[in-house]
Amino acid sequence: MTGNRLDHSCALWALAAGIASLTPTVALGQEAVEGAQGPVINEPGPVSDEDDRTIVVTGSLIRGTPEDSALNVSVFTTEEFAQEGVTSPLDFIKDIPAVGPVLGDSNQFSAAAQGLGGVGSLNLRNLGPTRTLVLLNGHRTIVSPGDGIVDTNLLPLFALERVELLKDGAAVTYGSDAVAGVANFITRKNFEGIELQGDYRFIQDSDGDYTASILAGQNLGEDVNLLLGFGYRHRSPLAAIDRDYANLPYEINPAGYSLVSNPATYFPAIRTTGPIRNNPAAARRPTVVAGTPFQDAGCAALGGTQLFSGGTTPLCAYQFTDYNNLVEEQDFYQAFGQLNVDLSSAVRFNADVLWARSVTRTALSPSYPSTTGPAGPGTQFNYFVPSTNPGFAAFAAQTGFPATTAIPAPYGAAILLYRPFALGGNPLADSPYGNESFGKNNSWRVSSGLEFDLDSELVASLQGTYIQSSSESLVPDYLPVRLQNALDGLGGPDCNVATGTPGQGGCRFYNPFSNALALNQITGQTNPGYTGPAGQANANDPELLRFLFGNTGTLQQEQNLIVDGLISGGLGGLDLGAGPVQFGVGAQYRSTNFDTRGRNDEGLFLNDPQRNPCRIPGDTTCAVRTGPFAFLGQSRNIELFSDVYAVFGEVQIPLLDALEVNLALRYEDYGGQTGSTLDPKGSFRFEATPWLVLRGSASTTFRGPLPSNVSPTTVTALQAIDAANGGFLSVDITGDPALRPESAFTYNLGAVIQSRNFNASVDYWSYDFEDAIALEDENAIASAVVPERGGLADCSNPLADRLTFANGCIQGVTRGADLARVQTFIVNSAPVKTNGFDFSADYTFFFGESAFTLGAAATWTLNYDVEPQVVEGVEISGAYDAVGFANFDRAPGTISEVKGNAFANLNVGNLNARYVFRYASGVTDDRCPSDAPCFVATAGTSFGDRTTETDFGREIPALQQHDFTLLYDLAFASAEVQLQASVENIFDEDPPAARFELGYNPFIGTPLGRTFRLGAKVRF
Known part of the structure; x- marks a missing residue:
């Protein structure tokens, strides 16, 4: 342990010793539900009459009555889900005030979301999804392979009874990952009958979302209960082009535009070597021989925005988000089975099995920009079009480009910035969106165990859980060498580039000019300069275009085994006068096996950095190894293994009739260079009056590194x-075998008020991190070497060797545009501290058999302080408080200072009506300088006679959403029927506008607009 952690531990024991001086009163009754697997609930919840056995509730090892609560736990029942129109775990999570930015919607432009399309994470206290432990029936559940993130979309919502959310550090009880807290999803017990449920959500410009499920339960005699169910949920795509806020002009929101486009800008040039013909020595950038640029004529006609860089160089800005989705097409499947058996009066058996699958299809740009070309890294002048290209003559006639010159052959045009498919779409696609990737996740989990009554006071349990998760992804990208060969007339699968003749036999030309583009497939704008065959969307041969592409992606798999043993009960009849002392002691073993492989569908191993590290497939001699793809990186084969051992204990001491103290301790060993942790926790519950309870807890809590965090292997992401x-660009991420567990000193102080009509709670919480496990900020590293956007590089900076430039780093010559990739490491990073308040209250008015309830819950985040980050002695980022800022380019993402909801609920007979107001306070885009506009276009860029400057998105407004849900229960002789109807976003408000690619802040808003939902639940 570090010295600070030891100081915190001493402080905890001192706190526990001081608790004994508090004065007595009477125990507060709390409500809970049978069957929870882990501490006690301190907010009201429904009482179950299914089983009167003593229970364990989320956060404690001690079995006991529900009065044992001392922790900040909230309970959400399936009845409440129905009353609020919740149809997925993601819907539920996003509405919790204590939860920060989450994944699950379309976030392909967020660094945090890459590779996690469709994953519904849970991010308590804005501390990140890997710091919130998610349980199913008290035990660990399915994670996204390699990421340590539980995908809540895969949990069986149709089989749940409730969710218990512990908003306090709980690693002492549950081990690593429970730093911010725990979410325990608890399924139904002793369920009998058949329940069918389905609903449909109407969304403008979408085919709608829908769910369906069936659940069947049966008591087989008095001692056996069997539960089986299946659920399905579908989300239809919602295109960005269908929402005005996602289609703003360049001069307002430039975030969704790219200057790497087609139509492109060309310069007269020569090439000093012939066609590449798979010869690395021939891969040279063309020499620009004239300073006059010529823009392809089709920009405006095809819907592009005309710009001028430096006042003279024409560029065509292309809105790539026209081809993207606000919501991706997703399908989720879950099959769940559960068996509970009383083997005898003293022995009980439980088992549950979950199989889950998700499929996400992501709409991409028609093609990616070239960040590397046949000559290596760099974004400018990657490609050369010889004058023999069939499209060249029409291009020259349309633009005035010189068709003849005294310059010796090969003469033609050098393309300034390029991607093959942009405003004309991708003719290979089945839909106008031009390009598509997909991700699939297949997972299953089995957990079973035995519980023994050792005597009237002691209970022992042994539980084993096995989880297997697999995922696969596929993303297409083109090969620069194949593209350049096709520009030279040596393209296509049947062309022998070593001996073929350009444009003859199986060798084909690719026409890069806009005269090959008939129309913009999204907007329908036609191109008067199109010279291709009538009715053909693109004059290029589809077989040739298909050959330009290869597939990247990964195949990943992870297996987890967790074994838990626990003994709990009375401590030998020990009683200090206010009740018996209770205890729990146990041990845990966890193992993880993870492997990832790059997919190589063509059998050419294009995605293998060992076989194809260079731009030309088969070449291994290049100095800068960016792989054969124009934009995407490659995937390394990695196999990782880890195992963790832990022992832990807890004692519950009723010091006085009104005062109860819990003390806990956990030792966890990670082995290797990571080492071990020893962490204590203390908590108390003190009833000041029959209606007021004071509570508090303090602990050191921890998170061990993932196997991928400590592996010295490198993975590549994009940012x-x-x-x-x-x-x-490609960002190479490498782990550190000497990485230490991160730790945090956390404490919570609160008060709970309860009466028949009124319930309220307030809690102050604080987390103080040391050795936070984090990725070095790739943007900050690059900006330390290139201080001005696109400007000159400081090659003397100690971090210059972290960057890969085309042709190396040359002082006074190399610029940001020459940057190809960035190297970062996973490290124990700068300290982080956050604190704030949780509030909740509700009051119920009773009118005979009817009830009207008003309630609210909110989280007020006071501070989220991140200390300066230093890399190799260079401070790459200063200290900052993240609260109230968008934090699009830095951790922890968007933090609204206040997030909450309020509701009014009326229950009259068979009718329940609920209105909900959801709120998240506005934030400031921290990327905007305080003394200048948020965005100024490249120097000299003009629209007529004015320079483009925008402050759009500097202040991102608050989220304010109004929802309404009606439930009506019908009773028939053979069935109970509940009819459901909801209106979400009643006033059809746009989400908070932001200078983000999709035009809004996806972390505090939804893109759907007003939606209507109809559903029904039938129970036989």
């Missing part, structure tokens, strides 16, 4: 890099 003018 927009400011130093490279915002272009997306």
Whole structure:
């Protein structure tokens, strides 16, 4: 342990010792539900009459009555889900005030979301989804392979009885990952009958979302209960083009535009070597021989925005988000089975099995920009079009480009910035969106165990859980060498590039000019300069275009085994006068096996950095190894293994009739260079009056590194890099075998008020991190070397060797545009501290058999302080408080200072009506300078006679949403029927506008607009 952690531990024991001086009163009754697997609930919940055995509730090892609560736990029942129109775990999570930015919607432009399309994470206290432990019936559940993130979309909502949310550090009880808290999803017990449920949500410009499920339960005699169910949920795509806020002009929101486009800008040029013909020595950038640029004529006609860089160089800005979705098409499947058996009066058996699958299809740009070309890394002049290209003559006639010259052959045009498919779409696609990737997740989990009554006071349990998760992804990208060969007339699967003749036999030309584009497939704008065959969307041969592409992606698999043993009960009849002392002691073993492989569908191993590290497939001699793809990186084969051992204990001491103290301790060993942790926790519950309870807890809590965090192998991601003018580049991420567990000193102080009509709670919480496990900020590293966006690089900076530039880093010559990739490491990073308040209250008015309830819950985050980050002695980022800022380019993401909801609920007979108001306070885009506009276009860029400047998105407004749900229960002789109807976003408000690619802040808003939902639940 570090010295600070030891100081915190001493402070905890001192706190526990001081608790004994508090004065007595009477125990407060709390409500809970049978069957929870882990501490006590301190907010009201329904009482179950299914089983009167003593229970364990989320957060404690001690079995006892529900009065044992001392922790900040909220309970959400399936009845409440129905009353609020919740149809998925993601809907539920996003509405919890204590939860920060989550994944699950379309966030392909967020660094945090890459590779996690469709994953519904849970992010308590804005501390990140890997710091919130998610349980199913008290035990660990399915994670996204390699990421340590539980996908709540895979949990069986149709089989749940409730969710218990512990908003306090709980690693002492549950082990690593429970730093911010725990969410325990608890399924139904002793359920009998058949329940069918389904609903449909009407969404403008979408085919709608729908769910369906069936659940069947049966008591087989008095001692056996069997539960089986299946659920399905579908989300239809919602295109960005269908929402005005996602289609703003460049001069208002430039975030969704790219200057790497087609139509493109060309310069007269020569090439000093012939066609590449798979010869690395021939891969040279063309020499620009004239300073006059010529823009392809089709920009405006096809819907592009005309710009001028430096006042003279024409560029065509292309809105790539026209081809993207606000919501991706997703399908989720779950099958769940559960068996509970009383083997005898003293022995009980439980088992549950979950199989889950998700499929996400993501709409991409028609093609990616080239961040590397046949000559290596770099974004400019990657490709050369010889004058022999069939499209060249029409291009020259349309633009005035010189068709003849004294310059010796090969003469033609050098393309300034390029991607093959942009405003004309991708003719290979089945839909106008031009390009598509997909991700699939297949997972299953089995958990079973035995519980023994050792005597009248002691209970022992042994539980084993096995989880297997697999995922696969596929993303297409083109090969620069194949593209250049096709520009030379040597393209296509049947062309022998070593001996073929350009444009003859199986060798084909690719026409890069806009005269090959008939129309913009999204907007329908036609191109008067199109010269291709009538009715053909693109004059290029589809077989040739298909050959330009290869597939990247990964195949990942992870297996987890967890074994828990626990003994709990009375401590030998020990009683200090206010009740018996209770205890729990146990041990846990966890193992993880993870492997990832790059997919190589064509059998050419294009995605293998060992076989194809260079731009030309088969070449292994290049100095800068960016792989054969124009934009995407490659995937390394990695196999990782880890195992963790833990022992832990807890004692519950009723010091006085009104005062109860819990003390806990956990030792967890990670082995290797990571080492071990020893962490204590203390908590108390003190009833000041029959209606007022004071509570508190303090602990050191921890999170061990994932196997991928400590592996010295490197994985490659993509991120927009400011130093490279915002272009997306490869980011190489490497783990550290000496990485230490991160730790946090956490405490919570609160009060609970309860009466028949009124319930309220307030809690102050604080987390103080040391050795936080984090990724070095790739943007900050690049900006330390290239201080001005796109400007000159400081090659003397100690971090210059973290960056890969085309042709190396040359002082006074190399610029941000030459940047190809960035190297970062997973490290024990800068300290983080956050604190705030949780509030909740509700009051019920009774009118005979009817009830009207008003309630509210909110989280007020006071501070989220991140200390300066230092890399190799260089401070790459200063200290900052993240509260109230968008934090699009830095951790922890968007934090609204206040997030909450209020409701009014009326229950009259068979009718229940609920109105909900949801709120998240506005934030400031921290990327905007305080003394200048948020965005100024490249110097000299003009629209007529004015320079483009925008402050759009500097202040992102608050989320304010109004929802209404009606439930009506019908009773028939053979069935109970509940009819459901909801209106979400009653006033059809747009989400908070932001200078983000999709035009809004996806972390505090929804893109759907007003929606209507109809559903029904039938129970036989």
